Amino acid sequence: MGLKQKLHTLKEKYKGTKMAPAFNALHTFLYLPNETTHSGSHIRVADDLKRTMNTVIMALLPCLILGMFNAGYQHHLQLGEIEAAANGFFSTNFWNWDNLVVGLWKVLPLVLISYGVGLAVEFLFAVIKGHEVEEGYLVTGMLVPLIVPIDIPLWMLTIAVIFGVVIGKEVFGGTGMNILNPALTIRAFLFFAYPTWMSGDKVWVHGDVAATAAGSPDAISGETILGNLAQNKDAGFEIMDMFYGFIPGSVGETSTLLILLGGLFLIFTKIGSWRIMTSAVAGALVMGLIFNGVVSQEWISESSKFFSLMSTEFWHHLLLGGLAFGIVFMATDPVTASQTNKGKWIYGFLIGFISVMIRVFNPAYPEGVMLAILLMNVFAPTIDHYVVNGNIKRRMKRLKVKTA
């Protein structure tokens, strides 16, 4: 009796019991179930939700790996132990074992906590409500470690994940029913509950917080580029470093290059919406151009606190902060985005547009993409409402022409 048969016997045994969803969730990770069609079409496509989610994870993995190296690289660089990476993307100053070890120690616990806690909550709700465990958290669980600062205490992450999954998703009925992107709900919770751990200049490089607390004279400071710009300082980094992702920031959001590749992969596999991605990029560029225009018209002076971010060349915004990551991996979440194709254009454009606007006008927290996406999540049903209404009106008009 092979493993397949044994598991089948167990599945039959658990059928109808409280634990069935939990068992099935694990079982279906090993085997595609023996479920056959009961009504309607007798055949179905090869894709299911697990495959869809898995594709997104595949697109995220390069970001995670680079994030690990970057954690070590930024740490060592700040301590002055290594030289800055040169010679392009494959610089050995970046891709080396020492950097990876720091990254593994710091990032893997984040991943484990995110998945462990989040899935535990999911299983609990599935068992209580008696439905199958839905796959939505597979992507959320991978996103969360990539959008938090490296030194975030694990207990904070635990609380945030529980909050995000329960309040962000389960209270609405689980995957497919939520209004807000769960990963961003988690991040927003952290941001508003523990602001000192989520912003400022001490949280983005491993070791900063500890060094500052110890009052060490060589306390290192790892300001993000956005932070620098918001204080009207220079960006302090080369464009190519920003593109490759060799800069301080949340764990996995720094490398525009890998995000771009991930985005292209998602578009190619038809999992991610190219409409949202392109229109969001367009929205960010338009807002950036408007601000550049304001600067070149000399409507604001160099002493203005907005000057530095406003005068940032419009396309640099895409390389800065989490904008690219948010556009590719967060805005495209199909559940919380607009669900009509027309709506997606509007939704994406406004995300890019508002992200850059918040970024420039809110120097205290120059990362606008999170708030922009959450805001548009709330408005997505409204956008859809008007798009669908267009269809309804067309139908009514057809009737009126007939009866007139």
Next chain:
Amino acid sequence: MSKDIKIKKGLTIRLKGEADKTLSNAPRSRTFAIRPSDFHLITPKMVVKEGAKVIAGDAIFYSKSNETMKFVSPVSGTLTTIERGAKRVITELVIEGDTQDSYKDFGIVNSDSMKSDEIRNHLLSSGCWPFIKQRPYDVIANPEITPKAIFVSGYASAPLAADYNFTLKGKESYLQAALTALSKLTTGAVHLSVGGAGTSPFDGLKDVTIHKVTGPHPVGNVGTQIAKLDPVNKGETVWTVSAQDLVIIGELLVTGRYNAERIIALTGSSVKTPKYYKTIIGSEVSTFIYDAGLDQENVRVINGDVLTGKRISPKGHLGAYNNTVTVIPEGNDYDLFGWNKPVFNKISTSRAMTFSWMMPKKNFDLNTNTNGEHRAFVVTGNYEEVFPLDIYPLQILKACMVQDLDAMEALGMYEVAPEDFSLTEFICVSKQPHQEIIRKGLDLMYKEIG
């Protein structure tokens, strides 16, 4: 006024087991069955009792809501059993056939000179009326309403569906008689779509507007044709008839006999020699399945095509409306890491480690596995790619699920039938039962609005 219909949205599903264009006579079936569930929302009232002798064309039952609408026996024989299910609903009527059929004579008529009332009564009393369906609601047409148009699809684009150019060859006189009769039942036109290459049996027929259609499935579905030509508005009705049933209607008019003979395609990857058979409505499907032979034991027999057909047992009978019987392998087996490994032998509309997009000409051997479990709606935007109607599929499905009658009406529920959602169901990542959702929604509207 002829109008060409061209669609881009859709998906032609290529499967193994297309019927070879050779025609055999299926051995005569011992028993014949009428399943009232084929006639959706019709409550049968029996005319004859168990044990009664009937000949082909004799009324077996009529509709409870309309006494004139007769349902007749396809053959001559003895009504042996009336099978009943829960609440004594009649599930199946079994007729043991005589060796030779004798036919009830309904009289030879000339549809050219008949009035619409005469045609209507003739079809109602002869058992041909149930072949006419209506939209909204996708049920048997209400004879008291005059439809604004009648639609016939002369082109089958569904996977492995019988080719009308083959099955209707040589029946032109019957088709003409039926079309002429139908054209008198409507204030508008009889629209007929033809497609594909070769000569169509419909070429040169009169009293009908012929439209050429091109594009992927569901271009052959009558629903697509309606949507592109003359969509159903609130308060309007259109009728639809399948092309193969025009032959039976036409033969009745021309010869006076209700002849339930039909050429069907036996298809599917499990059939050894898929080909066409001449058989009779209600025949045991085993008569021709055994003739063609099966490759394996663990199969599903489908009355109809793989997208819209009904599952029957291998001992079941040919349904009232279908001209295709498909046999495909059951997929009740596990697949190790089936959810993440690269897939080459299944169809997919994405490219998420699925490679059917690289093989556009390949014929696939699909089984009945759902390839995943039922989930809430998550993915958006993919239904629209295969749905050519000017309707928001996801939104209308959700409206049906929450039984929001106003939204259903506003979103276009009067225009659709479950079969229009067979492709969205096929590609659904969440494995939702779209056709069932739409059917329940239509039933609810029928009950509440009427």
